[in-house]
Amino acid sequence: MHNTATHNLRKSVTSHDVAELAGVSQSAVSRSFTPGASVAEATRLKVLQAAKRLGYLPNLHARTLITGRTRIVGVVLAHLDNLFYPRFLQLLSEQLQTQGMQVMLFIAEGPGNDDLLEHMLQYRVDAIVLAATSLSSSLGKACLQAGIPVVMFNRVSAQSSDRSFHSVRTDQEEGARQIALHLIAGGHERIAYVAGHLDASTNQERENGFRTTLAEQGKAVFAYGVGKYDAATAQAVVRSWYLDRAGQPRPLSLCPDAIFAADDQMALAIMDTLRDELGLRVPAQVSVAGFDDVPQASASAYGLTTYAQPLGPMVQELVELLMAQIAQRNEPMASNKKNKGHATVVPGQLIVRTSTRQPI
Amino acid sequence: MHNTATHNLRKSVTSHDVAELAGVSQSAVSRSFTPGASVAEATRLKVLQAAKRLGYLPNLHARTLITGRTRIVGVVLAHLDNLFYPRFLQLLSEQLQTQGMQVMLFIAEGPGNDDLLEHMLQYRVDAIVLAATSLSSSLGKACLQAGIPVVMFNRVSAQSSDRSFHSVRTDQEEGARQIALHLIAGGHERIAYVAGHLDASTNQERENGFRTTLAEQGKAVFAYGVGKYDAATAQAVVRSWYLDRAGQPRPLSLCPDAIFAADDQMALAIMDTLRDELGLRVPAQVSVAGFDDVPQASASAYGLTTYAQPLGPMVQELVELLMAQIAQRNEPMASNKKNKGHATVVPGQLIVRTSTRQPI
């Protein structure tokens, strides 16, 4: 009875309550919480004090209704067990938080992202980040039409027809090329490739860069398998290469002497299989290389040679793109002009460790 | 000019627009999008058709203003580089999505969670999940007062005074106890502990369970260091145990013959240091055990003995608790009674692998 706060358990306190306590109008309260608004310092103080006393915080949803901006970024993600993506998510979320924006998370394992995207749209997210997944073109269109910026991270649009989305990524072809050159320089003769998801643009570009470079050097892919960015699947592929149907080891001269896996995740699992199941020495008998440079790759138990994606710079580019897009959206005639879709490519770096035989 | 949709680029289409096109009232539109509402099937169809034609989706913020529910759960997270948490996040997010709820992510690395929590409250999240972090008691109070359910995941309140929060966790003391018993049974004489964050309840409970059990068995902790749940820090601790100031190896008889690290993350890094920097064999010369059972722990390169936290069941419990809390919030006189804070403890499991010397 003696405490005002106890009354407000059920209904949350509103700007009217604050106005009443502070003895000002409700608009004065609103202005006191709006950075550049015209309020006398004295009123602002009165208001802020009353607000604190009541535990008042502006209702962002009400604000959204008027301003049209939510300060929410929808992030679509999968493969959270590949450390590359958690690290990405953490960086992105932190950076956005410092800009006063929040991440709303959407997990898209497998297909069926469609009603997922509807949810995003219902929340009127200010922008959408698509990582580790593609977008059915119809829904992509819906976003563009709704004027919501979409930025792809490490993906390009599945539809070669509409490259109207912005994207941030490393040069995957170049990375794969450097891996290929490194393996060739190491004197490897039978070079194998373990693919990720065949329909993922990451895999397509890595595979393409790898094959092309081998071809340029007069070599072909000696063995090929699809690992689907999954550790167990990749291991099964490798087993099928080194063991015959009876489970007996094949002659090594008939097996790959180097394996490039489309991501570190698979490469690490492959090293395990090679060394502990098949009893092979890495890199003495088989070299292994990956892609991404996840933290585990540098653990001394692996020392995986890989191509590093510079997460920090990539996220920074992404955030800048995002903010620019969002800002531009508020300008009058913006949506009709710059709809080309800008593809930012951040350079990566070959990291040579001990899992590959070194060039002499 | 020929297409209605092209007009709606800037201002998003509202239920009024749909109503007009469908030739019904605006409330009819609202009802058509409300699951149990009373609409004639014919009208509903007309409305849905018009809605599709215009690309209409209900604005959830407007709805929120009335219903008081956002269907947003705020999740506070840190240590996303420890795979335990990404896996947790993925599971939680997926489960919530199936219930039509979304995760809003808040990264809390280090302190300063306070304005972070203000953001959550401004978004009027339906509930808050605190994982990998604690909560300043003042803000915790603010949540309770605002009637927002708070559930701790793998944490208990820092303030022993107010255990008013709900929590879901494994029995950390029991886990540590089983690790201790396993190490003792393995015949180890000099058992060391590498702590996580000293102020984290996970560490306190693990350390406590470990020490107590050793004491019961007439043993003490042979060596102790603080790894702060950080790989590099943990490695430094271990180095200091096995090398003297000059960087020369100490006699093994003066060094630990078993190390229990407060989480897998550190345990794996320690194995690397032990084997590759210090040239020791695991477990022949030193046994290593961890806690969590992250995926890497089962990689054959490590084969880490650890205590598994059953993520699936834990998340399921968490979601149930969450939904129950949210539902209860809408009931009239609920907030004054069941404010005890229920602590759900999910049993874990000792996973014995090859990083520890086996009991004879």
Next chain:
DNA sequence: TTGAAAGCGCTAACAT
């Protein structure tokens, strides 16, 4: 600088 008033897009009585 301040207050009154209109309205953002929706749901929920209340009539009909």
Next chain:
DNA sequence: ATGTTAGCGCTTTCAA
């Protein structure tokens, strides 16, 4: 079953 009406909590003209 449907339409009308009154807000939800806020920002933003518009006057004063």
